[in-house]
Amino acid sequence: MALPSWSDISDLSDDALREHCDSPNLPALATAGVNGAENHVRRIARDAVAKWPYSTEPETEAMRLARAQTDVPVPAVLRFAPDGLLVSEYVNGRPLSACWTGLSLWRKVAIVWTLRGYVRQLRSVFPPGPLFPGPVAREPQTCLGVYFTVYGAGPFATHQELADWYDHKLDVSRRVKKIPQGVPTFDRSQPLVFTHLDFKPRNILLDENNVVWLIDWGLAGFYPRHMEYAAMVGSWKVLLGHWLGYYVAGFIAGFYDRQRQFFDTISWGLTTGSLL
Structure with missing residues (x-):
């Protein structure tokens, strides 16, 4: 056709x-x-x-x-x-998940460096109106993605409301004895920044002129700085192997492994206990 x-x-x-x-x-x-x-x-x-x-x-x-x-x-x-x-x-391009193994070492390094620059640029973006956590809009919206349960979460009017929601999930996991006592609460120190939140190799295209594109912005919004790294590191480990994926993701978006571990800790509250 x-x-x-x-x-x-x-x-x-x-x-x-x-x-x-x-x-x-x-x-x-x-x-x-x-x-x-x-x-x-x-x-x-x-x-x-x-x-x-x-x-x-x-x-x-x-x-x-x-x-x-x-x-x-x-x-x-x-x-x-x-x-x-x-x-x-x-x-007209191929996702990194499909073309990475065929690229030269120099091209791989250039792509990673480029992606690091992209994340820095995104974090400098101003919202179209008041700053609040969640999708790009004039008023708070339901947040979507793996860290917001299958039903979504919010809307959240403030950073504080978002942090309180995560701490509630931490408390739920504690009460059903899925995690030990003493686990730190949600990190409230990181500012809200423009975040793609699906920064995975499948959503990064390399076109015929070696230009690197970002696609699939369905989860993007303003979120704490560490959430870009937390959401992406797993997919980069799949592509590159555990340690190389860990370091490449950290180089691109900054190392926030302690904050990522928080999401792992409350995973029961985000999945099985999502309605609690």
Whole structure:
């Protein structure tokens, strides 16, 4: 099937565009799951990709914010429909999870150094309104991701509310004797910064010109500085091995292993005990 250009289909209504996206002849790129909900990702035009049905407006705002305030290569948002359809610029690249082993040592070092710079740029981004924990929006939203249970958490109006929620999960885990007494509480010292929160090799594309792109901004928002490292280190260990993955993730996002261990400690409260 010959794909149209985005300009050929951009005038379609939301319903007609959704019908086009549902065509079985379009190439499927991936599925992207968030909190138990599965998004479909398809290339719908030569220069456009669609993700649906669980994309959110905060995701589009995060992408726009990153493009406006940083030099990080992020696909442009082309369309967002309120029913959860996000159309963005298609990037002709391969995820690091698929191409890493075939890269030269020099290229690998260059990519890691580039990613370190990206994280620093993201942490300098200002919110579009008041600063509060969670997705990019004008008012607090439900937080999504592995550290917020399968149901999400919040909204949180302040950093203090977020920290209190995590300390409650710590207390829940203590009361059912899943962890020993004396485990430190949530680290409240780290500032809220713009965070991708899904900074995994599968969401980092290397294009044909060796430009490194960040995709899949569905979990992005303003979170304590240590959460980028905590959320990414496991996937980098899978790609690179335990010790190299640990050091590469720390080089990119800073070493916050004590804070990461907190999330491991309360894992029962975030999974089995998520409703407590």
